[in-house]
Amino acid sequence: MLEIVAASLIAAGTIFFVAGTVGLLRFPDIFCRLHALTKADGLGLALIALGVAILAATPGAVFRIAIIWFFVAVASATCSHLIARYARQSGARGQHD
Amino acid sequence: MRATSPMRLHASARVHSISSADSPDLPLRSSGQKVPALRTPAAPGRRRGLPRFLVSLLVLSVIWGALTDWRADALVFGVPAVLLGASVAFLLPQGYAWRLSPRGAAPFALWFAVQSVRGAIDVAMRAFAPRMPLRPGFRHYDLTLPMGAPRVMFINAITLLPGTLSAEIEGHTVIVHMLDTRIDLDPALDDLETQIRALFALPQNTEASA
Structure with missing residues (x-):
């Protein structure tokens, strides 16, 4: 039973990773692409982490998975902000030139 | 001499407003005197x-x-x-002090989980939809949260809410990129601000932020 729940969560997570990649390819500009990568991939990772945590045997492994999820979530939001800021600043400079 | 200095400052400010190019050093001095007054409220919170x-x-x-x-x-x-x-x-340079409220943490985690799932489903639907309903654009939002962890958390969390992405910070304004500018930005970010105030045990802002 737990295996089925875990497999469903991992499968759903994979769908969100595919959605993020489709958004990355289809969306028109860098800002929209960042939406796809941060939000869809973020939930994809959370679902896969949850599924793997259900299968994991030890509390230590669950804690490690939680730490991985936490740092990836913080890093992805921060990186997308930095990329968007750089795109805005370099784009504004390009318009003046 | 000491007693007349406010009057002199006032006079120099008026001169400055009339002919700004003539005396650039006078307004610099008057703005330099304001800095300590601005800095003192932050010091006890370190x-x-x-x-x-x-x-x-x-x-x-x-x-x-x-x-x-x-x-x-x-x-x-x-x-x-x-x-x-x-x-x-x-x-490392010392940051601003903050504390978490245990009573605010659980509602925040739940609310944030629901919002990030909504955000991911929203962007996934848009990516898969054949006609790809996007109307991207930028909106401004005034930051009223204190500096340090509450503000950093707010700006990072914007990116995980449905359809919004924090793109740049200009002073006390955050520039938000939206996938669909037909949706109103303010209610969602006001909600987020309320949640973060509860999480960090900050007093709630009673007046609505513009």
Whole structure:
């Protein structure tokens, strides 16, 4: 039973990773692409982490998975902000030139 | 001399407004006098060094222990790494003090989980939809949360809400990129601000922020 729940969560997570990649390819500009990568991939990772945590045997492994999820979530939001800021600043400079 | 200085400052400010190019040094001096008054309210809120070092030491030790399953032979690397990390936290410029409210944490986590799932489903639907309904654009939002952790958390969380992405900070305004500018930005971010005020045990802003 737990295996089925875990497999469903991992499968759903994979769908969100595919959605993020489709958004990355289809969306028109860098800002929209960042939406796809941060939000869809973020939930994809959370679902896969949850599924793997259900299968994991030890509390230590669950804690490690939680730490991985936490740092990836913080890093992805921060990186997308930095990329968007750089795109805005370099784009504004390009318009003046 | 001392008593007349406010009047002189006032007069120089008026001169400045009439002919700004003539005397650039006078307004600089008057703005330089304002700085200490602005800086003093932030000073009592700063954290002290030693407690911060001990907290970093404890947090890093627990993380290292959990990562290595408390194996004794891993301490060869763990003890120097934890000491180094805690020293870096000690040596870095001190941040602003903050505290979490245990009563605000659970509602925030639940609300945030629901919002990030909604955000991911929203962007996934848009990516898969054949006609791809996007109307991207930028909107501004005034930051009223205090500097430090509450503000950083707010700006990072914007990116995980449905359809919004924090793109740039200009002073006390955050520039938000939206996938669909037909949706109103303010209610969602006001909600987020209320949640973060509850999480950090800050007083709620009674007046609606513009």
